Amino acid sequence: MEGSKLIINRDIITEAAAMAFADPNLQIPDRYDRSGEVPAGAVVGGGDDESYELPVVDMARLLDPEHREAEVAWLGSACQSWGFFQLINHGVDEAVIQKMKDNTVHFFELPLEDKNAVAVCPDGGIEGFGHHFRTSADKLDWAENLIVQTQPIEGRKLEFWPSNPPTFRDSIDKYAMEMWNLAMQLLGFMASDLGVEQETLLAAFRGKRQSMTLHHYPPCHHPEKVIGIAPHSDGFGLTLLLQVNDTPGLQISKDGRWHPVRPQTGAFVINVGEILEVLTNGHYKSVFHRVVVDTERGRDTIVVFHDACIDGVVKPLLELGEARYHAIDRLEYSKGHATEIFSRGERFVDTLKK
Ligand SMILES: O=C(O)CCC(=O)C(=O)O
Numbered sequence: 001m002e003g004s005k006l007i008i009n010r011d012i013i014t015e016a017a018a019m020a021f022a023d024p025n026l027q028i029p030d031r032y033d034r035s036g037e038v039p040a041g042a043v044v045g046g047g048d049d050e051s052y053e054l055p056v057v058d059m060a061r062l063l064d065p066e067h068r069e070a071e072v073a074w075l076g077s078a079c080q081s082w083g084f085f086q087l088i089n090h091g092v093d094e095a096v097i098q099k100m101k102d103n104t105v106h107f108f109e110l111p112l113e114d115k116n117a118v119a120v121c122p123d124g125g126i127e128g129f130g131h132h133f134r135t136s137a138d139k140l141d142w143a144e145n146l147i148v149q150t151q152p153i154e155g156r157k158l159e160f161w162p163s164n165p166p167t168f169r170d171s172i173d174k175y176a177m178e179m180w181n182l183a184m185q186l187l188g189f190m191a192s193d194l195g196v197e198q199e200t201l202l203a204a205f206r207g208k209r210q211s212m213t214l215h216h217y218p219p220c221h222h223p224e225k226v227i228g229i230a231p232h233s234d235g236f237g238l239t240l241l242l243q244v245n246d247t248p249g250l251q252i253s254k255d256g257r258w259h260p261v262r263p264q265t266g267a268f269v270i271n272v273g274e275i276l277e278v279l280t281n282g283h284y285k286s287v288f289h290r291v292v293v294d295t296e297r298g299r300d301t302i303v304v305f306h307d308a309c310i311d312g313v314v315k316p317l318l319e320l321g322e323a324r325y326h327a328i329d330r331l332e333y334s335k336g337h338a339t340e341i342f343s344r345g346e347r348f349v350d351t352l353k354k
């Protein structure tokens with residue numbers, strides 16, 4: 001299968017990296033110094049600029065027949081204009097969320113040696129503990145990440161699922177199931193907004209890959225020199241993000257400026273991936289975002305990605321009119337998107353536009 005392998009490079013976390021992360025006063029090692037990239041783009045906020053709140057969608061209203069229509073329209077407008085929204089009253093089992101958060105914090109606090117028990121493999125596989133994806137400039141993000149595939153179950157590689165803390169695997173399993181159900185529920189409402197049969201949209205996701213990335217962004221006394229996660233748009237269909245603590249950092253690109261997300265306690269941040277943009281024939285937008293690092297406080301996030309395609313092909317739903325994107329084989333799409341990650345340039349889906 002050598003020919004079909006994706007070129008996604010992830011570096012292991014070395015002792016030197018762990019030391020740099022642990023001591024915010026140390027000089028930034030060269031591979032993390034991205035002074036030239038960080039200031040790119042103005043950031044909205046401060047003072048009287050209050051116009052940037054990310055839309056908040058209320059699941060309780062989506063489920064209430066009296067408010068459903070208005071809330072579905074609101075959800076749709078958020079996906080069209082922002083490609084992002086926060087979700088409150090989501091109904092996800094709080095005990096499962098808390099356990100997942102606790103395990104995540106616990107895991108990242110372990111000594112490096114223990115975390116490296118599930119280290120990424122040097123052969124270029126995606127899963128495991130290590131740095132996020134390397135860019136063409138050979139620079140690294142200021143973060144530690146654990147990536148595992150959670151669905152389909154037969155595709156799980158348990159050797160990358162930490163057994164320390166001991167409840168972690170069980171937490172990941174339960175959390176993945178909750179996120180699957182939430183994703184399906186949201187996609188159902190998106191289908192209503194788009195005016196297509198629910199099953200038409202859901203079928204594109206059913207049985208496809210679900211993966212999880214846990215991010216830990218250590219604090220850094222020179223946040224202007226480092227990047228928590230470089231600007232990118234998500235390569236899968238739908239992303240569900242949970243902040244473990246209330247440290248800010250996520251910024252969304254809109255109208256040429258970066259909009260910081262104010263973390264709402266207990267809310268999920270949901271965003272449209274490039275494949276959902278194509279499925280919706282461009283009605284929904286997959287938007288560039290990045291993470292900046294905090295001076296004093298670390299930040300942990302739990303992110304779940306849901307893949308989608310139609311008969312092995314990434315293409316717009318037939319029901320949504322004349323296709324505005326070229327159809328592309330799912331594997332070719334992955335290769336194209338990997339190039340986007342690598343070069344951090346244009347969105348890959350833009351190359352598919354007719
Ligand atoms: O940690 C975050 O806030 C963003 C993570 C993210 O963008 C991703 O995993 O694709």
Ligand SMILES: [Fe+2]
Binds near residue numbers: 232233234289
């Ligand atoms: Fe992302």
